[in-house]
Amino acid sequence: MASGLTVEVRGLTKKFGDRTVLHELDLDIAPGEFVALLGRSGSGKSTLLKVLAGLDTDVNGSATVDGKVSVAFQQPRLLPWRRVWRNVVLGLHPVVGRDVAIKALTEVRLADHADAWPRTLSGGEAQRVSLARALVREPNLLLLDEPFGALDALTRLAMHRLVEALWQQHEPAVLLVTHDVDEALLLADRVLVLDEGRIASEYVLGHPRPRELSDHIDVRAKVLADLGVTERASA
């Protein structure tokens, strides 16, 4: 792409019947940039992710992605009849060897589960396999659709560190869709708040990594206000 951007969205509009879910939306994501997309339920964030993943093509406007795209969903969506390592190489054409899968599984510290059936994994383990499957394709854009939403709090914290490390190593552009404000502030270079199909506000986070929850306390109050949550009277 001439612009050098990984994602370039221009005037994207999506309607379901009479309801406009995305409204003339513009979005740029630079190569290697980590963007978090926040929004209430029904704000259109999952729809935007589906458009970028190529799962929804019935839209107006343009959405261009430069290079390969991978998605990790809220549920790991592993094929239960394939062993873990075969699930990891699912997206590779032509099907590549086990060593590639083992290498990807080693990065998420699951190499010893390569021959297990998906049903034997815990929720966090399955989600790590899903991440390995997304990353083994060496995507230019990694789409994360609330990938930690179904995990317990401790596992979620560990996953944050893991995602950050994998992102720094592979350097894909990342679009993280979430409704966890703290998660967005810990991980993202840039936080977008989506409201009624438009980007309502945008915050660029400059704090070096790894971050603490307290690092962007000022932004946190603003983002929460954007989302319609007021913290005491002070906000």
Next chain:
Amino acid sequence: MSVSTLGAPARADSAQQPPPERKPRRKLPDLRRWISPLAIVALWQIACETGLLPPDKLSSPWTVLQAGIELAGTGELGDAFVVSTTRVGIGFAIGAAIGVLLGIVAGLSRWGNYLVDPPVQMLRTLPFLGLIPLFILWFGIGEEPKIALVALGVAFPLYLNVYAGIRNVDSHLIEATTALGYTRSERLFHVVLPSALPNTLVGLRQSLGVAWLSLIVGEQVNASSGLGYLINNAREFLRTDVIVVGLVVYAALGLATDAIVRLVERRALRWRAA
């Protein structure tokens, strides 16, 4: 507690080693469960010897065993076995092909669903064994009506289960593999059909049961060979021992095919919770 093995090289990363999948040792059958069946056979034998059960009503187990050995010796039983098994085999192959094919068409395509499912659901409500008079008119009294009856009985359970299996495929998996760049046919072979497999195997077991039942009914009508002929012929001569031999062979065949499907199931569905 640790056990050190002399000479074994230390593994730097023992976690890399996949855990060996060891099957739990099969328990020996509980012999107490054999007490009552053996007692029933013993009572049966006693009832026959005391004259309580006359041989023209039911022969003794011992006589049945002798008749079985005799029939096997003359080759009559073997011939009948081959004829009947061939009928089920051909009928099953035809019925299974039709059932699976229609199930896939109706399950996969919208128009297939509109066009195929209603007539199949209507025909399914017919008591198919009641079609014998029509089948005789259509196919005569040779092999065809028997094979057709088996095929018809087999097609419905397979159709219904394949159809349900395909309809119930997890749309999330379809979406995930689409995002991974799978084409329509790749999704069919790697997602849709594997997820329909458990249902299909349930259908297979049901349809094999129906296959033997259809054969038995079909062979009662008119047959000049096969197990049904053996049984009917024996009836003419009040040979209850031969009748029981035929029934035992039918039962054994039913059990054997069921055991084969179970074996296939265990192998093909290893990924599911035990």
